[in-house]
Amino acid sequence: MGLWDFVSSLKKKLGGKSAPAAEAAKQMADANARAAAFQQIAVDWNASIHTEIQRTGLGVQGLRIEAVGPAVKLFGTVATQADKEKLVQIVGNHEGVDTVDDSGVTVTGPSGRPSVFHTVVASDTLSLIAKRYYGIIQAYPTIASANQPLIADVDAIEPGWIVRVPAIEGISYTTKSGDTLGSIAKAMYGDPAKYTVIAGANASVIRDPNVVEPGWALTIPVLQALPAPKMA
Structure with a gap:
């Protein structure tokens, strides 16, 4: 698709020790110090993202991650549009990541209709999200299913989570x-x-x-x- 904007200070805290470091690096006035800090953060992100991909069982071939400051670009091959979106979601849910460029990710199968990403706010429930995007209150299980294993309990979603809302009829x-x-x-x-x-x-x-x-x-x-x- 291109460049996704995930600027948020309330993301699900993936990325371990890189999470507070990334926010601190953004505040550095010295450009060289900022670049050096993000080089180390990129190493941490890379390890955490690969761990999360293994945990979720997402099939990504030849994954390569490039980070320039809080901007991340992805390279690799996936089977479906949904897999590509799940990869973007995993990366975007790492605190400190502001944008994700997925233009380097190839989909080998049919592209399908794209999902949208929704950033959860404090007043959200899955039913309200389903109502907002589909008009159907009872379509919330569709969203829960599309966001496994992030959403383990349909009644427990957290502000700042980036969730996929798949296109349905x-x-x-x-x-x-x-x-x-x-x-x-x-x-x-x-x-x-x-x-x-x-x-x-x-x-x-x-x-x-x-x-x-x-x-x-x-x-x-x-x-x-x-x-x-x-x-x-």
């Missing part, structure tokens, strides 16, 4: 006894009046919007497309 829902299109729309969208969206997306199943039978497999479509990825 919608989610699936199996109707149960007592459901109405209005009740489903309220649970999914927070608005029972949006039952018409569900009815329209499932016209081959729903003949009468007043009749919902248990066991129907419905598609709950997103209400809006993802915004363009935020680049530096």
